[in-house]
Amino acid sequence: MISGVNDEAVTSPPQQLARESDSNAFLLAQLGAHAAQRFAERIVKLDLTPPQAGLLRIVAAQPGQSQQMIAGQLGTPASRVVALVDGLQERGLVERRRNPEDRRNYALHLTGKGRQLLRRLGRLARQHDEAICAGLTEGEREQLHGLLARLAAAQGLPARVHPGYRAIAD
Amino acid sequence: MISGVNDEAVTSPPQQLARESDSNAFLLAQLGAHAAQRFAERIVKLDLTPPQAGLLRIVAAQPGQSQQMIAGQLGTPASRVVALVDGLQERGLVERRRNPEDRRNYALHLTGKGRQLLRRLGRLARQHDEAICAGLTEGEREQLHGLLARLAAAQGLPARVHPGYRAIAD
DNA sequence: TATTGTTATACTCTATAACTATA
């Protein structure tokens, strides 16, 4: 044994512990991980992962961006965007259009098939939200939404960026 | 080009998208990932990772459990608990006590040093909660807490299990 | 020389399965 202080006399207070793991921050982390996990399970039937779904949403919301722009917006390395776009392009969901004026970069766009999948994704997302909010009345859901939106704003979280990506870290 | 449907006529509706990424489920996932990330950054000064902090809390709350019991409770493989306990034991925070009646298993306990660190961890957790709740009044925080606690209960989430562990998946 | 995209590599985290010891 090294420097084992081992003073058994000190009683560890379980109430204190319960209070901590009952904090808003803890509940948010717990519920957030749960929601993300369930969403991931749900979109398996579309053969999508959360990062892929997030990328589809970004491209749909702001078509024509370069991969670098998207990488910057997402706070993720460009090499990761490459791999993601590769997979989606092979499946005909996204296309890279050459920019004739600067042939170094691509403009990313959804294909028709991509938009179709995005609509199915939207339906799943609404079902998911319904499942996560189970147990709350409509009024309570709106109340919760107001509080969460204010927290997100206070924390400076960007809209539309899925937590599967790290938001602008550092 | 393979089966590029490419019907430009279909206008992708940004409002629809905004609504989805504005759902309670999305905000929960986003805020939860943010809270978990910030907590991880905060406990770096204690040289702890979130899984380690979670294990310390579990051992403190229910001392004397075997590694298998903890693994089951956390829904994580026993081999992972081994590695976690190894690290904490080397630092003199946790001890494995042989059970004389069944010498196959260990009873896990915090050392005095472990309890001391846990108190520092508690202080950081309270600071963290304060930072995450910034922008809400005391009344709003209680309101939020009530809503989150009901959601967690409705989803069957166990108390005190940090999302760094996957809760009882499958 | 600077920038976009790409590829190669390595690292971290985690799960699965084989192994040891006690029962």
Next chain:
DNA sequence: TATAGTTATAGAGTATAACAATA
């Protein structure tokens, strides 16, 4: 033979950095 713990191995996911093409 069954169970607690351990070790070995492999896989997914991700970041870093070197590289190629274009400006």
